[in-house]
Amino acid sequence: MEKNFKNLFTPIKIGNMTVPNRVVQVPTDISTGDSDGAVNDRVIAYHEELAKGGTGLIIVGASTPDRETGRPTVTCLSVDADFFIPGLHRLAHAMQKHGAKCAVQIQHPGRQAAYPRKNQMSCSDMISDLPGSAGHEVIYAGDTAQGKIAREMSVDEVYDLIEKFAEAAWRVQQAGFDCVELHGAHGYLIAQFMSPYTNKRNDRFGATLTGRMRFPLEIIDRIKRKCGPNFPILVRYSGEEWMPGSRFIDESKEIAKMFEAAGVAALDISAGIFDAPGPTMDPMYYEEGWNTYTSEAVKSVVSIPVITSHTLRSPEYCDKIIGEGKTDMAGLSRQLIADPYWANKAKAGKPEEIRKCISCLIGCWKESLMIKREMRCAINPAVGDMRFLDIQSAKTQLKAAIIGGGIAGMEAARIAALRGHKVTILEKDNELGGILRTCCMVPAKQKMKWYMDWIRRQIAGLGIEVRLNVDAAKEDLSKFDVVLAGTGGKTFVPDIPGADKAVKFEDVLICARKNCEFWPKEGKPEAAKTGQKVIVWGNHYAASDTAEALAIRGREVILVTEDAEFCPDIEPIHREVMKMRFAGGNAQGLEGTPIKIPVVIHTKSTILEIKADSVVLMDANFRKEVIKADTVILAKQVPDDTLFNSLRDKGLKIQNIGDSRAVMNVRNAMTNGAEAGLLLDEGIFMNANGILSGGLPLDVEKQMAR
Ligand SMILES: Cc1cc2nc3c(=O)[nH]c(=O)nc-3n(C[C@H](O)[C@H](O)[C@H](O)COP(=O)(O)O)c2cc1C
Known part of the structure; x- marks a missing residue:
């Protein structure tokens, strides 16, 4: 073409x-x-x-x-x-x-309408409850969702x-x-x-x-x-x-x-x-x-x-x-x-x-x-x-190290390099991408690779030095003017009997393809093996993506969450489509392969014990039930801030960004990284509220530095 x-x-x-x-x-x-x-x-x-x-x-x-x-x-x-x-x-x-x-x-x-709330006029009398629309009312805490009443317009109207x-x-x-x-x-x-x-x-x-x-x-x-x-x-x-x-x-x-x-x-x-x-x-x-x-x-x-x-x-x-x-x-x-x-x-x-x-x-x-x-x-x-519309060159060019090439780290590197800083990314794995790499395994998430591909391309084109397979703890980081830690999240391992028998979701979502465009190098790890009947424990993208990836591959998936509903925090339209697919159907206009065995969802439930071939589940009424399962997958993330804490405690000038600060979605990780890249030369520091700030008055900056 x-x-x-x-x-x-x-x-x-x-x-x-x-x-x-x-x-x-x-x-x-x-x-x-x-x-x-x-x-x-x-x-x-x-x-x-x-x-x-x-x-x-x-x-x-x-x-x-x-x-x-x-x-x-x-x-x-x-x-x-x-x-x-x-x-x-x-x-x-x-x-x-x-x-x-x-x-x-x-x-x-x-x-x-997003406004006004009451007596909304429409073509006919109707009650609308459209949770995906911008006109959907935020339900006040304690209120029950009843939908919005609309009335038929008169001919004069x-x-x-x-x-x-x-x-x-x-x-x-x-x-x-x-x-x-x-x-x-x-x-x-x-x-x-x-x-x-x-x-x-x-x-x-x-x-x-x-x-x-x-x-x-x-x-x-x-x-x-x-x-x-x-x-x-x-x-x-x-x-x-x-x-x-x-x-x-x-x-x-x-x-x-x-x-x-x-x-x-x-x-x-x-x-x-x-x-x-x-x-x-x-x-x-x-x-x-x-x-x-x-x-x-x-x-x-x-x-x-x-x-x-x-x-x-x-x-x-x-x-x-x-x-x-x-x-x-x-x-x-x-x-x-x-x-x-x-x-x-x-x-x-x-x-x-x-x-x-x-x-x-x-x-x-x-x-x-x-x-x-x-x-x-x-x-x-x-x-x-x-x-960010018109990114200005930095007044002072700094040498910056970014530990971790995930979403926040890559975006911080991109913005910092655009401003003229000399940036090095230190990545522990053999590829950039962080959590984005797990998307290869989830059919619905293929588009995330576009962003990963684009930002990797920008990083290559901006002259950012990328060092792979690096243990940052062993590096001399004092030679850098500023260091950012974007070491991502890790799977939360609960303190219950048998937790060691469970598998971590990120070990499951390792792309099965060798040498695909996103993993062109040798040395790709093998994905953890999972049995036919699988319990996925968690309730955010990590859990829903894992459930989807396995269900589409013919596994019998049971999702367990302590929350009152399925994935309350994921984007509602994505969730709506996912729910239809988890039920074994498909959303309107969608031609993707349906899931063969519907995903079973246990809300308001938790796992008390993991055994060799089952788990002990407890529901909202404190009823215990033994559920058979070949594999239990832990799919809750927590920040992985160990390296950040140890480097900071050693006196290094370092700031924490992205999932290693708090587990966040792609938008917040990207924004957090972009912000850090922008503030690098403005005396970036973490304020008392735990937020990255910059641009302090000079006298305050001097006092803070003492
Ligand atoms: C933030 C946002 C605002 C939108 N506003 C309008 C709008 O004002 N009028 C309209 O006809 N469609 C609106 N749409 C729908 C888009 O025009 C488009 O039909 C839809 O997003 C799918 O196309 P896309 O994949 O190119 O985004 C909006 C979509 C988004 C995401």
Whole structure:
């Protein structure tokens, strides 16, 4: 395949607007606006990066036409008043000056609003309990989850909102945007009207396909009247909604024809509604381009441009589907969060430099929009933290040693080297990667290798010295100006009879392939042997990944956890899909091999004793039970800070980062490492709260050093 991706970089017309290439940022609500929904510098900085990165069309994420009744996230942008126009204009200009075309997506969330909480209006009366959505209410401690009550809008309210959508589009046009998009996907208000699953009305806005389509078509008609016939209107909707009784591809093709006839300039075909969160936000399980068939189907019945999206990551794939006529444009959301320079890197023939999104949904969803915070990214520290947007050279160049080449260590090394420090990584194993290497064994986690591959590549390209198979305790570390310990976590071994008979999860998740691209060297350790019936004891990614890796290989897996529910802390959409798979099924739209023997989960239980062929389990009612098992796997992690403590006690200037400080997920390990890399030359120290700090006033720094 040619590396200049001709199909991707051929201009295309949407209405009378020419988009310079086929790369679209499909709408992404970064939830970073001001509290009233105004554009601010952080919103501009995020979108300007996308434009600088060569994205052809940038569709700014869900923006509300009516703050009073519906915000998809608490700090989404607002387009419901004229005083937002100047800010929106700054935003449009920041993208257009780099040659990008831009749109704003207008969205009313209906039942899925993040605010207000009560009396939420929707297309029909309904109770929504959608734990994967950003509109899901945080349940107050002590409250029981009951779902959010939404009520059917009156016809007057529907007409009022149609007008508000049109006025919002007019403001987008006044602000200088090139086009506007309507959000009819993912179960938000327009989708609620369009879908037989949510539209239970018997009036002119429901009952039949014509009735269900009246709401979006009237909005389009009103926009055309307000903005004139030449202002392109795009519509996003899901090709398949994936719930019984919802819309599937045949009706979506009919709808496409209706939109084209109404004068819509392009169709942006997405997937899912939040009742089926898997296909809506596709966690790691979903393969690249799994949703492309829907744009292909829609393209077969219309002649306006069609955009596809969902887990598009590589320019090779995107270029190919455009060439094959399956889509006209490639829509990327999370990929551009992870790397806004995707298009430029592809155009320059350097696709291997792209930091591919790993679909973890931790930074951009679980730890931000879902809990009413600004968007972050697990692998790109610059998202939401302007200090990483334009990394400055260090004033003083230091010699830094980083013990441990796991996530935190590698990211610290990368940022420190970018700042000009001379960095050496001392790694005890024969490869960099740390816990990331266990991902080879878990089908759903294959994408994590992309990040491992990318960061290893950066480390090699930045001239960082990597010393493998090194015992740092035996090294003379005093020759370094600063030392970071990123020695990772270790498996917790409980103090119970028979604990020595158990196997550690990290010894099980050793990739079985010899000399694969991530383990190219000799000397790879053998994985621990496991029997047919296996107990996995733990309840976080370590446990769920181990359970999945073994279940997919035909083992009978029993998961034991003291927690009240299965994996409460892992990303909820990933968990939802995993639960379906552990039950022996598959999530919607997923074609991965199902697990043959369902995983049995014992919650609120613990293990009292491990015997040769069984364990003694105790449940929440203190009932003891003997369960047969060939192998018991310990899958709880604790920090491995032994080396850090001993070096610090010897008086070495050393800071602890990543899992050896506290066991953390990929986002927190990456952020912690990035922070350390940034602060290295600022007199990095651990403050009284156990947090890495830097930039002390000189007089305080001198006092601290004495
Ligand atoms: C943080 C975040 C915000 C999103 N905001 C929107 C939005 O405002 N409007 C929308 O239509 N889709 C939104 N999406 C969905 C994406 O546009 C996209 O359809 C989905 O993430 C799958 O595609 P991807 O693999 O390219 O991310 C959002 C997704 C994420 C992760």
